Amino acid sequence: MKYFVSFIGNFIWKLLGGALLAVFWFLIGIVLTCTIVGYPLAVNCFKIGWLCFKPTNKRVGVYFEKYLPLNLLWLLLVGWFIIPYAVISITLHILTLFGIPLIWQWIKVCKVCLFPFGAIIKY
Numbered sequence: 001m002k003y004f005v006s007f008i009g010n011f012i013w014k015l016l017g018g019a020l021l022a023v024f025w026f027l028i029g030i031v032l033t034c035t036i037v038g039y040p041l042a043v044n045c046f047k048i049g050w051l052c053f054k055p056t057n058k059r060v061g062v063y064f065e066k067y068l069p070l071n072l073l074w075l076l077l078v079g080w081f082i083i084p085y086a087v088i089s090i091t092l093h094i095l096t097l098f099g100i101p102l103i104w105q106w107i108k109v110c111k112v113c114l115f116p117f118g119a120i121i122k123y
Contacts, residue, residue: 009056012098013105017089018052021082021109025049028078044119048112051121055105059122060112067117079114086110 010018029045032038051058064071090106093099112119 006056009102009105010054012096013055013102014053016092016096016099016102017085018055018105018109021085021089021113022049022053025052025113041117044116047121048116048119051112052109055102055109057123058108060108061120061122062111062115063118063120064115065118070117071115074116075114082110082113086113 025045026049029042029049032042032045051060086106086109090103093103093106112121
């Protein structure tokens with residue numbers, strides 16, 4: 001029963017915007033893979049993309065202080081694109097009765113999307 005509920009939650013998540021955010025992270029990972037400097041960061045982007053694709057039953061820890069300059073640079077360059085998208089997606093989840101429990105998943109994913117460096121994702 002637990003896996004069925006997780007499957008339904010992931011399905012609704014993908015319909016209401018999670019799949020688009022996962023594609024965004026996968027594309028960033030592919031671009032970073034093409035550069036020598038960005039390759040170590042690309043691995044983390046693929047992990048976050050997978051979290052955005054299937055967020056249920058995962059735990060997230062964000063250690064913002066560990067990579068403070070990188071996280072602030074990310075927030076200024078890319079993070080502000082994610083904030084309006086997250087607000088719109090959370091609003092869509094609130095409007096649908098089935099999406100209300102997934103709001104906590106959005107909060108979890110937003111923490112990682114805004115501060116990706118130093119994020120630990122446990123499956």
